[in-house]
Every structure is written in C-alpha cells, then in structure tokens.
Amino acid sequence: MRHMHLSRSFRLRLALFGIAVLFLVVVATSSMSLRTARVDLTADRIYTLTPGTQEIVDSLRKPLNLTLYFSEHATRDLPQLRSYEQRVHEMLREIAVRAHGRIRLRVIDPVPYSDDEDAAESYGLSPASGGSNGERVFFGLVGADGSGDVPPQAIPFFDPAREAFVEYDIAKLLYELGMPTKPRLGVISSLPVEGNLVIGEPAWAVVRQLDQLADVTTLDPSDLTHIDDALKVVLLVHPKHLSDDALYAIDQYVLRGGHLVVFVDPDAEMDNAPLIDSHGIVDDHDSDLRRLFEAWGVVYDPTKVVLDRSQALTIELNGNSVAHPAMLGLGPQDLNHDDVMTASLQRVNFSTAGFFELAPDTKARMVPLVQTSDEAAVVPAQRARDAASDPASLLENYEPTHERYVLAARLRDTFRTAFPERQEKGHLANAAAPGEVVLVADTDLLSDRLWIDVQPLLGQQQLTPFANNGDFVANIVDNLGGSTALLSIRGRVNSQRPFTKVRALQAAADRKFLVKKRELENELYETQRRLAELQPVKNAATPTTPTAEQRREVEQYLQRKLAIGKELRDVQHQLNAEIDALGLRLKFINIVLVPGIVALIGLIYGWRRTRRSRRVV
CATH class of the missing domain: 3.40.50 (Rossmann fold)
Structure with missing residues (x-):
C-alpha cells in the first residue's frame, strides 16, 4: 500500500511538472505566433480599422517611420489626455501590425531641454501648456518616408476635441506620405x-x-x-x-x-x-x-437671400456700427461637427447667401x-441689394420661419x-x-x-x-x-463612455430649474412694475418714504423669493438623491451582486463535484 501511495504522489508531481512545461510552451508559442492577433470587444469597435484605412495601409509601397511624441512625465496629472494617448497608441499599433513591417512605430517622451524636444519642435509639433510643474505637453505624430523622397508630415497635436476624426487624420498623413506629388x-x-x-x-x-x-x-x-x-x-x-x-x-x-x-x-x-x-x-x-x-x-x-438676425455680423457703415442680417457669422452651433470638413472650424462668414x-x-x-x-428668414435678393446702404431696413417686418x-x-x-x-x-x-x-x-x-x-x-x-x-x-x-479610401473614413464615436442615465437626470433637473428661474424672473419683473406704480413722485422739497402698501408688496416679494429658492434647492436635492441612488445601485451590482452570483455558481459547481466524487468512491 505504501508503494502504491508513493507511486501516486510521484505521478501527481510529474503531472504538475508536465502542466507547467506545457503552460510555458503554450505561452511562448502564442507570443510568437499570435503576436498580431487582436480581438476588439468594445461596443463601437473603436480599435478596429475601417476598410478605407486598411486600403491605404495595404497600398503603401515604401517603408514609413512613424514617431509618436508624448510627454509621459508632464501628463501624469492629466488622466483624460493619457487615456486618449492610449487610444491613439493602440490605433497606431494596429496600423503598424496591418502594414506587416512597412511601418516602424516609435514612441518618444520629449522631456524638457532635450534633443527630442528640439526635434519635436523642428517637425512643427505644437506643445500645449498646463503640464505638471508648468511643463509643456507634446502629443503629436511625425511621419517620414524611409527613402527620404517625401518631406516629413506631422499632426501637430492630437486635440481630444477631434477624437472622432483621429483615424481620418492618421490615414490622411499616411496617404500624403505615400503620395509623391500634389493633387x-x-x-x-x-x-x-x-x-x-x-x-x-x-x-x-x-x-x-x-x-x-x-x-x-x-x-x-x-x-x-x-x-x-x-x-x-x-x-x-x-x-x-x-x-x-x-x-x-x-x-x-x-x-x-x-x-x-x-x-x-x-x-x-x-x-x-x-x-x-x-x-x-x-x-x-x-x-x-x-x-x-x-x-x-x-x-x-x-432670387432668394437668407437673413438671420441672431447671427448677423456687425459692420461699420458711415461711422456707425450696424447689424447686417444678410451678412452672417455662423459659429460652432451652425457647423456640422460630425463631418471632417467642418469639425475643427469655429466661425465661417457668409454674405447674401x-x-x-x-x-x-x-x-x-x-x-x-x-x-x-431657426431665427432665419428668406427675402427676395433684390431687397437685399436695395438695402446695401441701409441694412437695418431688412429687419423691418422681419418674420422668422423657424x-x-x-x-x-x-x-x-x-x-x-x-x-x-x-x-x-x-x-x-x-x-x-x-x-x-x-x-x-x-x-x-x-x-x-x-x-x-x-x-x-x-x-x-x-x-x-x-x-x-x-x-x-x-x-x-x-x-x-484624397483617395476614395480616405473619403470613406467617417467620424468615429468618442472612446469616453458617458453616464447617459446621469446625464438624463441632469437634463430633467435643468429643465425644472429653467422653469423655476423663469417663474422667479417674471415675478420679479411684475413686482418691480407694481412698486414703480406705487412709488410717489420724488422732488427735492418732499422726500419720499415707503407706504404701508409698498412694505406689504416688498414683504410678499421677499417671502415668495425665499419660497422659490427653497423649491430650487429641493429640485437640486432631488437630483442629487436620484444620482446617489443610481450610484448605489451600480455599486451594489458591481461589488456585491455580480461577485455573489459568481461565488454562488462556484459553490454549486464544487458541491456537485464533491457529490459526484463520493458516489464514485
């Protein structure tokens, strides 16, 4: 019996040793053969290259060098920018893998007063202020043709506001490096x-x-x-x-x-x-x-011209400043920020359009x-021409079509x-x-x-x-x-996952606040108008004193103002309570419920194995 016990122990040790060796072999093999394998499990597949980018990368005939300059030390207190850098870095790695050796990717931290910092500036990268200890933050990409036939191209700074177009910007840089002549x-x-x-x-x-x-x-x-x-x-x-x-x-x-x-x-x-x-x-x-x-x-x-009194430009005419409703200064709210043509623009001016x-x-x-x-209106073009010397006349009988x-x-x-x-x-x-x-x-x-x-x-x-x-x-x-492949690359979703439920609660509370604010303003206006009616005429000989009716009006206004302020605070408290309750539910699900379910499944599985083992014995 003793001989059998030792034999079983020896076989167990041998099996464990074999499993360890097999594990090391599998890890080494996978690291070599599955180096380029990736699985994108994000909901919007933000790390998966679009067919347009794949086509541009596949069409590269000459080796390219890509250098990502990122101030690692200066951004240690900027978690949002570091998160965005991780996305950019992962996308560049995906492109390099797709290129099968035709693209060499490097990442450099241009520390202050270094040769790397001088090189980044010489390539036209634009540092941002606000880094740790007042350091400048570099976050840009430089691409160079390995043969030196094409001048280096650069993305001066990866602005988080353009995150939806980061793939387009990178693909455009690759396309320009692979295109020896201007279009x-x-x-x-x-x-x-x-x-x-x-x-x-x-x-x-x-x-x-x-x-x-x-x-x-x-x-x-x-x-x-x-x-x-x-x-x-x-x-x-x-x-x-x-x-x-x-x-x-x-x-x-x-x-x-x-x-x-x-x-x-x-x-x-x-x-x-x-x-x-x-x-x-x-x-x-x-x-x-x-x-x-x-x-x-x-x-x-x-024969029709668009007017917009809310976006009218102010011009100088005969020494006076005049709002011209046919000359429009269209800002971010009027530009399509989901399209690469207008995504980064802040203002575009039109005239008699x-x-x-x-x-x-x-x-x-x-x-x-x-x-x-939605404050725009349409008028005959001839009326706009006739109003060249008097733009204010275009506002007469102005009727917006909404x-x-x-x-x-x-x-x-x-x-x-x-x-x-x-x-x-x-x-x-x-x-x-x-x-x-x-x-x-x-x-x-x-x-x-x-x-x-x-x-x-x-x-x-x-x-x-x-x-x-x-x-x-x-x-x-x-x-x-650019190429048709470049045209096919549209904006991507933002990698930041917003708390949509919390935002919905916030928006609902904001609407409540807006109603209360308007109520307060209307009541304030009405009270001031009423006080003005009750105010006796002032003159130097007879100083005025508040009447009893005025004092009652003021007291009523103050009491109502306090009541509305309390209602506003109640709305804010209700909002906070709803958000806190939502947070507690999420914490309970993530910290207690899900681990508890996993532990329960494990216990049931272990209990069933134990019962099965006892039956076999």
Whole structure:
C-alpha cells in the first residue's frame, strides 16, 4: 500500500511538472505566433480599422517611420489626455501590425531641454501648456518616408476635441506620405479670383492658399468641352451663362467619379460685371446651375437671400456700427461637427447667401455642413441689394420661419446625366458608383474681406484671419482631393463612455430649474412694475418714504423669493438623491451582486463535484 501511495504522489508531481512545461510552451508559442492577433470587444469597435484605412495601409509601397511624441512625465496629472494617448497608441499599433513591417512605430517622451524636444519642435509639433510643474505637453505624430523622397508630415497635436476624426487624420498623413506629388485642382470661375497682374491686383487669399495644397489649373468656361480626369477636384465658382458644352463637360466629369465643388450665389457682391451691359441685358450678379441641379434633385432659387438676425455680423457703415442680417457669422452651433470638413472650424462668414433643399422625388442624400439658426428668414435678393446702404431696413417686418436653411452641404447619389439626348463617344447616362458633390450657396465667403484682415508690416502685407473661411475651403479640397479610401473614413464615436442615465437626470433637473428661474424672473419683473406704480413722485422739497402698501408688496416679494429658492434647492436635492441612488445601485451590482452570483455558481459547481466524487468512491 505504501508503494502504491508513493507511486501516486510521484505521478501527481510529474503531472504538475508536465502542466507547467506545457503552460510555458503554450505561452511562448502564442507570443510568437499570435503576436498580431487582436480581438476588439468594445461596443463601437473603436480599435478596429475601417476598410478605407486598411486600403491605404495595404497600398503603401515604401517603408514609413512613424514617431509618436508624448510627454509621459508632464501628463501624469492629466488622466483624460493619457487615456486618449492610449487610444491613439493602440490605433497606431494596429496600423503598424496591418502594414506587416512597412511601418516602424516609435514612441518618444520629449522631456524638457532635450534633443527630442528640439526635434519635436523642428517637425512643427505644437506643445500645449498646463503640464505638471508648468511643463509643456507634446502629443503629436511625425511621419517620414524611409527613402527620404517625401518631406516629413506631422499632426501637430492630437486635440481630444477631434477624437472622432483621429483615424481620418492618421490615414490622411499616411496617404500624403505615400503620395509623391500634389493633387491637381481645377478652377472654373467668372469672378476675379486669380487677381489681375496688369493692374497689380493679387489673387484672392483663398486661391493663394490652395496653391500650397494642390497643383492649381484655371479652366476657361467659354471654351470648356471636356474636363481631364486627372483633376482630383474642380471648383466651379459663380457659374454664369455657361454653354451646353461646358455644362455637359461638368456633367460627365461628375458621372466619371470626379469631385466637384459648386459655389453659387443669389447676389455675388464681388461680381464686377456691369449691371446693364452695352446690349441692354440686365445682370443681377446671381448664378445658378439649374439644369444640373434639376438632374441631381437639388432645389435652389437664385432670387432668394437668407437673413438671420441672431447671427448677423456687425459692420461699420458711415461711422456707425450696424447689424447686417444678410451678412452672417455662423459659429460652432451652425457647423456640422460630425463631418471632417467642418469639425475643427469655429466661425465661417457668409454674405447674401442662398440655400439648398432636396426635391421631393429625389433619392439623393444631403448632408448639411453649414446651416442658419431657426431665427432665419428668406427675402427676395433684390431687397437685399436695395438695402446695401441701409441694412437695418431688412429687419423691418422681419418674420422668422423657424427653419434652419442649408447654406453648404454634401450631396450624395448615384448621379444621372442631365443630357440624356447626347450620344457622343464615351457618353455616360449614369454614374457607375455613388458619387459626391459639395454645394455652397455663397461666393462672397471666398473673398478676403469676409475672413482676412490685411495690414502692412515692414513693406509687406500681414494677413490675419478672423474667420475660418479659408480653412473651410482648404478642408473641402483636402478631403475630396484624397483617395476614395480616405473619403470613406467617417467620424468615429468618442472612446469616453458617458453616464447617459446621469446625464438624463441632469437634463430633467435643468429643465425644472429653467422653469423655476423663469417663474422667479417674471415675478420679479411684475413686482418691480407694481412698486414703480406705487412709488410717489420724488422732488427735492418732499422726500419720499415707503407706504404701508409698498412694505406689504416688498414683504410678499421677499417671502415668495425665499419660497422659490427653497423649491430650487429641493429640485437640486432631488437630483442629487436620484444620482446617489443610481450610484448605489451600480455599486451594489458591481461589488456585491455580480461577485455573489459568481461565488454562488462556484459553490454549486464544487458541491456537485464533491457529490459526484463520493458516489464514485
């Protein structure tokens, strides 16, 4: 019996040793063979690359070096930024894994006064203030072509406000590193956007800015019969009196998958054409693309201008400051922050703009980029022109429609031709795939006066932007000028998981507070009005003293004010109680209920095994 006992003990030790060896072998094997394996268990799959990013990474032909500069020490007291850095780092690791060795990723902590800090600044990274001990915080990405043929590209700072577009920004950097030349851009315009060298008039600032982003080619609309497919983007600015051949060229360019940006205007203030030419033809300085708009299902009226008294810009006129309801300063609440074209913008200025709608029978989709507030109104364009010297007259009989009008938008559809009767060689009746056109109902936003302040400095012009009009146009070209894979990358959800139930409780309480606040303000106004009626006329000879009725009114007001204050406190206490109760429920579930269920399952399982073992014996 003793011999059998030792044998069993020896076999048990041998089995344990074998399990330990097997465990080490499995760990070593998995670390080698499953190094690139990942499982994204997040609800919104925020760590899974979109097909567009995968396509860009797969198309890389040359090795790239990516360097993430993150101030590890300076952010030890900034948990939100550190959490965001973890997401960015994980996404970069996922991209590096996808590249199969074509992307080398490094992470550097640029400590103060180091060579790494100097290198980060030399690449154009923008440090933020507010780090530990007053240190600057670097959080940017630098990408370099391994062969050195393409200049380094950088994301100056990963702003948490742009977290939804972090994948787009990284994919765009990779695309630009893999693209050796600038995209080609075509401009068709009846406005003097190129300036006039003869009289020393420079090109508009937005055009000079586009020259830095793309290879710009000017197309003459008078003899336009074809648009080269090599043009990645075409800007059509203020189309007037276009021939059928020119319209057909634009139509076919869109159907072939070209990216078109249309700027139309019911009143182009920069249009220098005579209002009445030598033949007696009247020019209202408006523009339209009626035939193509009708084929695309777009409704646009070149005789209507949008006013918005809540977003009116203040201008100087005859030495006075005047609110101009046809000149609009549209802020963050009016811009689509779910779209990469407008996500990072703060203000875009429009002037005498029109608006777009969709025809009832169209299948196209319109994604608004810029909208008015619900205080907007629509007036004839001629009235806006007549009010140029007296903008305040536009506020007379002002009746808001309580609608938000679309001033700029993406139009998405599988487009059909506006010229079905044409039978030229290569004619397309329908697009082969869904396409996109960007529509803007204003041309004045391109002019310098609406977004650039020009000041002379040391014999040169100092350009100081006061609005994001130039950034808006650059974002449009930047987005459309990339690959179709880049266009397919949309905004992602934020990795921060908000307490939606708590926010709902907060919102409900805020509504209660708002009602009480209005009640208090209305009662205060009524009491003050009543006191004013009871107040006797003052004069120097007879000083006034409060009457008994006034004292009663004041006492009643004070008592009511205290009562409303108590009700406000009760609402706040109720809110806190609901949030605290919710917190206790969550703590009970996470700390007591779930572990208790797991422990109970374990006990039941152990009890059943014990019973089974006893039966076997």
